[in-house]
Amino acid sequence: MNIAAKPACAPSELLARRLSSFRPLQADDLAPLSELGADDHAHAAGAELSLGQGETRLVTAGLVGEARLLSDGRRQIVALRLPGDILTPGYTANHVISALAPSRTLDATALLSRLGDPRAAPALHAAWAEARRMEQRAVLDHVVRLGRLSAYERTAHLLLELHERLVRVKLAQANGFQLPITQEIMADLLGLSIVHVNRTLQQLRREGLLTYRAGSIGLPDRTSLAEACGYALQLSPTEPGRRRAG
């Protein structure tokens, strides 16, 4: 039940969970996933991952970030990749992919090209397409956070998004999850200074909307938190596995 360096479950199981969260899938739909080996590669926290041209890797544990570096040292993390997410090579020279916490990844180039083909595995393909859509959506949410939300809203919004994404791969509890990253990383994610991230987290705690210690985030009242930042919850606050009615 956490994003540890040690894989909580087999890579294929992880992907199965994520894809099933988008489309109901039968056991035999999932068969192609079993081609994934268990030979994942470990990355220490902070290690940069370099993907070969055209290579696709599946994150199986930990937390990976894709960031853009500016010449004066500023950094913006443009995407967070959680277990079950995939990595593709960056677009520009200053685009770096690195493990934000001890992580594991696995080459999934072959499987992924199969998922992209509607003929090979229709059910998986549909679920995969939905997952891709969701990723697209997440980037745009990130744009809105950075462009139009206050520090307070940004932070709340991001935590809610992470929670929902982790629930899909069953790596979160109903009202909390592990987030083994420093406040500096949160700052680079949220486009804020470290100091301000710290103060914002304190405010959320003071208001009883957040608890955290030792990299463990608690969101005791996701409904209020969502209201406070305009986040549209996708999963029921009480039964996070279940899709919402509205």
Next chain:
Amino acid sequence: MNIAAKPACAPSELLARRLSSFRPLQADDLAPLSELGADDHAHAAGAELSLGQGETRLVTAGLVGEARLLSDGRRQIVALRLPGDILTPGYTANHVISALAPSRTLDATALLSRLGDPRAAPALHAAWAEARRMEQRAVLDHVVRLGRLSAYERTAHLLLELHERLVRVKLAQANGFQLPITQEIMADLLGLSIVHVNRTLQQLRREGLLTYRAGSIGLPDRTSLAEACGYALQLSPTEPGRRRAG
């Protein structure tokens, strides 16, 4: 030579230009594009475009924006679509696609599904894949602008990006282009207030890095401008059609 409401050229020619800017393409490679009719649909400035589920439209003239609306009226434009770009339905309820200037679009669902197939038209497919990559890259650039660049840098960075994108479809001059949008729209694009956009544009003008009147942008010194905001020019500043050596 501008992004007017009247199409400057046939839709197929527009796509041909954009794709050719990514990969050299022969006349017969481009043949499949001719299936595009000329029956594009006009949209008044400000009009919202609603795409059917699964529908894909090609922008043939004007300027289209994809925005997210917040309940209190804040708006963030998450992507600008220029002639030669495509539109797909939004991901969320608050995602709206609207013409930012008088525009024209054309259904391209059939053609686009063909471009996605490597077997049907390999050369076009490769160019198209590259174009998609570039779009991805542009969104991430937008994230960096909003998250880590100052108002001044953001503005410069965006104008340079727009210029390069318009050059690809031959709708820009060597050092300028038409940008028929209000400063309010720029504000929603850049995550700034209208007033501050105005002041930032003035500063750029004062410094001789920008001229504009009547929706016409001039970038007399793209090299300096790029330096001022850390933009990595892709096209030669002197011969904007040609790929850069570095």
Next chain:
DNA sequence: CGTTAGTTTGACCTGTATCAAAGCAGGTGG
């Protein structure tokens, strides 16, 4: 020519950055 939409200016305010220093671990070596 009056109306309306957009731009520009000025005065003022506030959210967030910056700087600096003080706590607080957790790990290492003596």
Next chain:
DNA sequence: CCACCTGCTTTGATACAGGTCAAACTAACG
């Protein structure tokens, strides 16, 4: 087992980029 790093968090004081409010200016348009 303590003393010491070293990296992270927290706090306080201060500065500034950019927001807000309000009004004047401009230009297009019927």
